[in-house]
Amino acid sequence: MSDDLKARVQELIESTINPAVAGHGGFVELIDVQENKVYLQLGGGCQGCGAADITLKAGIERLIKEELPEVEEVLDTTDHSSGSNPYYTPGK
Numbered sequence: 001m002s003d004d005l006k007a008r009v010q011e012l013i014e015s016t017i018n019p020a021v022a023g024h025g026g027f028v029e030l031i032d033v034q035e036n037k038v039y040l041q042l043g044g045g046c047q048g049c050g051a052a053d054i055t056l057k058a059g060i061e062r063l064i065k066e067e068l069p070e071v072e073e074v075l076d077t078t079d080h081s082s083g084s085n086p087y088y089t090p091g092k
Helices: 002-024 052-067
Strands: 026-034 037-044 073-076
Touching (some): 002 026, 002 037, 002 052, 037 052, 052 073
Parallel strands (some): 037 073
Antiparallel strands (some): 026 037
16 A cells, blocks of 8 residues: 555656746655655755745645545655755744
């Protein structure tokens, strides 16, 4: 089951999510799917971006859950402190 779900999440990332975040120089990479939880890593302009958590929860997670309702949660595994060229600099 999880291999099928992983393939469907990957397809959604390639067809819909990455084209959307590419405008900000970013990309999303699927790390794993375990127990209906999706683990992603954000890169490019998304890594270290001040709006990355909003993009993840309001955009990416909402889209994945709409398309694949069996997904319970989307988790960000990105080390945002090492982002070298964020689209929006965090306000910290």
